[in-house]
Amino acid sequence: VIRRMSSQPKVYVTRPDVDDSGLELLRKSCQVNIWHETSPVPRSELIREVAGKDAIYCALTDTVNKEVLDAAGPQLKCVATISVGYDHIDVEECKKRGIRVGFTPDVLTDATAELTLALLLATNRRLFEANKQVYNGGWKSWAPMWMCGQGLKGSRVGLLGFGRIGQEIAARIVPFKPSEITYTTRSPRPEEAAAVNARHVDFDEMLRKSDFIVVCCALTPETKEIFNAAAFQKMKSNCILINTARGGVVDQKALYEALKSNRILAAGLDVTTPEPLPLDDPLLKLDNVVILPHIGSADIETRKEMSRITARNILAALAGEKMEAEVKL
Numbered sequence: 001v002i003r004r005m006s007s008q009p010k011v012y013v014t015r016p017d018v019d020d021s022g023l024e025l026l027r028k029s030c031q032v033n034i035w036h037e038t039s040p041v042p043r044s045e046l047i048r049e050v051a052g053k054d055a056i057y058c059a060l061t062d063t064v065n066k067e068v069l070d071a072a073g074p075q076l077k078c079v080a081t082i083s084v085g086y087d088h089i090d091v092e093e094c095k096k097r098g099i100r101v102g103f104t105p106d107v108l109t110d111a112t113a114e115l116t117l118a119l120l121l122a123t124n125r126r127l128f129e130a131n132k133q134v135y136n137g138g139w140k141s142w143a144p145m146w147m148c149g150q151g152l153k154g155s156r157v158g159l160l161g162f163g164r165i166g167q168e169i170a171a172r173i174v175p176f177k178p179s180e181i182t183y184t185t186r187s188p189r190p191e192e193a194a195a196v197n198a199r200h201v202d203f204d205e206m207l208r209k210s211d212f213i214v215v216c217c218a219l220t221p222e223t224k225e226i227f228n229a230a231a232f233q234k235m236k237s238n239c240i241l242i243n244t245a246r247g248g249v250v251d252q253k254a255l256y257e258a259l260k261s262n263r264i265l266a267a268g269l270d271v272t273t274p275e276p277l278p279l280d281d282p283l284l285k286l287d288n289v290v291i292l293p294h295i296g297s298a299d300i301e302t303r304k305e306m307s308r309i310t311a312r313n314i315l316a317a318l319a320g321e322k323m324e325a326e327v328k329l
Ligand code: DGY
Pocket: 060, 082, 083, 084, 085, 086, 108, 245, 296, 297
């Protein structure tokens, strides 16, 4: 047994709370070490634990940079994250070292699109604000103009990003009868756009003309804080910003100013900087913002499958085979 254990590849898992079905897959042929608390693994522990491992099973709560890769050592073959986003992994550094990177696209597309619509509707129809009135005595009687929001029907919706998730969001917006859906990407995607009758526009046009803007792009150096003070300045005063991508796409101070001064109408955020948002963050004092704790893909079956895909990515990489979902480096 001892000989078998030592010849098995070693995997470090940074979360004990991923679905067990993924961990079971790994345990069949690997020696698996798992961080034991449901809070993110402390940096010093991560650095210590990755030493000598062949693969790291991580989440977006772990920054996997040069320091971690150095600590792991040259035998490290794979970093697999239980997320579609991989901005927390230094992929350039992985590429240099021949380390393969796994992620979990596709499986979470529908769950994330669904949550995006839920957040959009909660924000534009002021669901949380209205719900509070039921409990705090604010609901005195039906009143004609009370708790009115801005409907999607007849509105112009702009998507920043038009990948898998953006396309599914667009498909779910269509039945709400917007006047137009536009999308902003580096290069147009006419085929996918035709399916939802979306038009490609540049970022400036999206800012100036949209009644709703939905952020569904990856966080990259180009999109980092692309929603800054100058961008908010260009937006229509009735614009509602929805972000289910990454908090880093938005300059949050500028967003706060834009919401507080009614430069824009409202925002719905499933992602913030930092996460969790501190309880004294000024955004939490505003009525015109809905904030969720990064639950875009938090659908039970989705998260279970994400756990298994992450494990299968690792097993494939360790066997030198094609991974189910590998980041192109
Ligand atoms: C992701 O996968 O990147 C989401 O943010 C969490 O599921």
